[in-house]
Amino acid sequence: MELLYFAWVREAVGVGQERVDPPEAVYNVADLICWLAGQSPGHAAAFADPTKLRAAIDQRFVSLDTPLHGAKEVALFPPVTGG
Amino acid sequence: MELLYFAWVREAVGVGQERVDPPEAVYNVADLICWLAGQSPGHAAAFADPTKLRAAIDQRFVSLDTPLHGAKEVALFPPVTGG
Amino acid sequence: MIRVSIDPAPIELALELAALEERGAGGVASFTGVVRGGDGITALELEHYPGMTEDALCTLAEQAMDRWSLLGVTVLHRVGRMEVGERIVFIGTAAAHRREALAACAYLIDRLKTDAPFWKREWRGEAASWVEARESDAEAASRW
């Protein structure tokens, strides 16, 4: 699964993109965030508080309880602030 | 009293401006329109139907029942269509 | 800052918008009315009531400034003859926030339609006819 990070999530993790292979138990986006938080101190800083995060699966906004089933690209980022 | 005419009112009367001295009985704008209708065939065409007319006294929109009392400049015209 | 102008000269959109942007606002909203072709129309002619028109537009601009938190208001209206595709009217508003700029812009064009003494004549080749006022314009103005 390809992960993309934006804004301060990208800065905290230290990279904008990475390939991961989470265990079977990681079912939805919230599970993924929880699992990622244990991967490194940078990941821990980025993923400690899921309420500050938003997500997209295959370039569509989704809620954090959305199953990852079949997802090729998952993006994690803070709430958007364009315009 | 100075009268100003605009749009098809001006065209029907034949002039855009004229000076008139209506009799005492001409109390409000509606009276003035009625009186003007008798002044010439052009005036008759312009002022036959008061419901098609709007007015301004001294450059402020007024309803046709507004008294002329003290008016220096009275303008008569169709409903506005700017913008 | 209020800018009101009634002028036979063409409206210079880029200049007007740049002036509004220079008010230091976060948002600039605009509405531009353009002479529309179709129905055989070849040109439009605008007549107005000199003196009263300027007052009416200044009053509208001041009302908008009072009602919303605006940094700039521009209201321009052309008079005389205009060909299809030319600009008739320009409303521009500058504000710190988009909501104010957009609301004031809609207010100004709605109210201009009923509160300013302009009259519009459509030309179809050599034939001219005065445009009749629309009930929908009175309704749009009354919602404010």
Place this chain on the structure above:
Amino acid sequence: MIRVSIDPAPIELALELAALEERGAGGVASFTGVVRGGDGITALELEHYPGMTEDALCTLAEQAMDRWSLLGVTVLHRVGRMEVGERIVFIGTAAAHRREALAACAYLIDRLKTDAPFWKREWRGEAASWVEARESDAEAASRW
């Protein structure tokens, strides 16, 4: 006609508005967002999600075309670093009637704020901070 662009290059207002006017519409509405100074801000930096952003803006433009009777929609967003006074975003709509053009313009900027993956960073000299999303933007978007 829909035109959507995400570009680091400056937004050329006059060109964009002229293109909308050429759609033959009676009315063109626009909203331009400008980098506002104050609070020590010296520049703004915009990051986005390439690919998804274009899709999100095209979807918004199509929704506006479906909902109102529009002849043209333009949605432009700059990315990268912008100084105070520079344009960040431009929304332009062309319609036969002012109501449609103005409503669609307000819709597009309200929805862009919540539906498109952009992130904004404020620079104050050498210090940068990510802008937090505002509750009022979610409310504004939900009214549509």
